[in-house]
Amino acid sequence: MRKVLIPTDFSRNAWDAIAYAVDLFKNEPCEFYILNVYSLADFATDNLMVPQLDSTLVDTFKGNSEKGLEKVLQRLSFRDESDMHSYVTLSQQNDLIVALKEIVESKDIGLIVMGTKGSTDALNISFGSNTVTVMEKIRNCPVLAIPKGTIYTSVSEIVFPTSFKTHFKKRELDYLIDIAKIxxxxxxxxxxxxxxxxxxxxxxxxxxxxxYFDVLEYSFHFLESKNINEGVELFIQSRDSGMVAFINKKHTFFSTLFSKPLVKELGLKAKIPILALHDFRN
Incomplete structure (x- = not known):
């Protein structure tokens, strides 16, 4: 059974990510782990009048988190009728990155799906600014980032930009191949x-x-441009592509093929899901 981890801060974008994942794997046996993390430290920083974080406040945060997860399950019960899907909710007082790493390891998670823009409500951690950080820090699990307002439709094509300058391992591309087949x-x-x-x-x-792509439909495309970021973006927009995937090479993510501004462009303007794969040798 496929195991998918989806962090939520109960924002609209977080729900969009949950809905996209459920629809993407609608015909696949899946166990979805819905995670909400809350940070008392963030609340203390934003509310300087609070003298101390007592047990009552801790209980309030935990209660709000658990109630939010219950509402997510209720919404899912109205829209997901698949008998191949099951759901587990997780509420943690934790740092998002730490929580994700622990759950990926302990639950053998195959994919993280998350929104690109989170809520700024003080009672919930805002992971929107952390999406790129998650792509960087979670090295042992692919990350699929879903832009705000994205509704799942049939994926027309998946763009895979490459310089052809680094060695590929098939297992690094397994989830890309898997999604292409699905x-x-x-x-x-x-x-x-x-x-x-x-x-x-x-x-x-x-x-x-x-x-590696022999069992799939694929094609090669070559563009001449002095600006790689603009070339990738123009290609995707001109073809109305459905998803972009790349291998996140450690130490080179922000300095070569993909830069932080490009990820923001693709995530927040082009309205296209981004699949970050990883170079397992690093």
Missing amino acids: TNAPIRVLHINEGGDLSEEQLNFKSLLEE
Whole structure:
């Protein structure tokens, strides 16, 4: 059974992420873990008049968290009629990253799905600003980020930008291949350069992708541009692509192919889900 972890701060965007995940895997046996973390430290910082965080306040935070999760389950009962889906709610006084790491390990989670923009309510942690951090810090589990207002529709295609300059391991691409099979979406491998032919090394890495994607519909696309970020964005927008996936190479995420501004552009303007895979060798 597929195990999917979805953090929520009870914002609209968090619900959009839950709904997207449920619809994406509507025909797949899934166990969904719905997590809410709350931070007393955040409340103390924002409310300087509170002399101390006593047990009554702790109980209030915990009660609000549990009630919020109950409402999420109630909403899900109205919209999800699949007998292949089950739900587990988790309420924790914790840091979001710490909680996610612990649950991924203890529950053998295969995918994290989360919104890109959270609530700013003081009673709930805002994980919107942490979405990119989650992609960086959670190295042993793919992360699928869902932009605000995104409603699941048939995925037209999945764009996979690559420089062809790094080695691929098949297991790093497993979840991309898995989602492509589930959605019947073709993979569009996108390479953007400033001109010139591929080197012998790049051609070898291209051949590896052909081998890995052999059971899928896929195609290669080459664009010349001096700005990689703009090239990727224009390609996605011009084709109305349904999802973009990339391998998050440790130590190079913000400095090469994908920069933080691009992730924000794709997540908040292009209205397209972003699947962050990981380089397991790092």
